[in-house]
Amino acid sequence: MKEALFSKGRELGLLDAASVVAVANLESFNFFPARGIALSHVRDEEKKWGIPILVDLKGTLGAAPWNLPTKTSSVLLLDSQGALVYRYSGRMKDEDQKTFFQTLGALLGREIPEESHP
Template identity: 70%
Template sequence: MDAAWVVAVANLEAYDFFPARGIALSHVRAEEKKWGVPILVDLKGTLGQSPWSLPKKTSSVLLLDGGGQVVFRYSGRMKEKDMEAFFEALGELLGQGGPQESRP
């Protein structure tokens, strides 16, 4: 935690009503278990406002350095090349080589 923080955010503002909220939350929790990374849930679209200004129509991943500065930011469904860029940035923060070495 001194070198990097991974912050995953699911914007569920559009699903903040019964019964959609429960279904959406269960999907997010399943993804947390699958990837082993906590996922923050934004039910009110708060992170779409300043200072973060994350897109409101999709989910986002932020990678922060130990000082809290954003070193990687991505919104939407990641493609392979985007995942490689994420793991490369994470590997650099952790003092490891390229993306292959930093994957869990």
């Protein structure tokens, strides 16, 4: 999903049209020496993707009001007022990615074409 998001953003010149806020849940690694190793991995991912990655050491996003699952990835789309318009947790199937990109395109006021598969 990350590859598709950044690839489409580059292709369509939309990287500045929306903000990506990445958060790594490191609650289960919040002890010495695991915390340092996990934080080092997060910093490597920041360099790879070119965006800051926030760290949740207490599992805060797993509690209200977000209640995100702590054992899998989640994707949220918020509109310009911060209202939740799309939410998905787990590994996205192709049809779920299609819905995500349609919703993102609607928020940006621009159609995001599907990738062509040879």
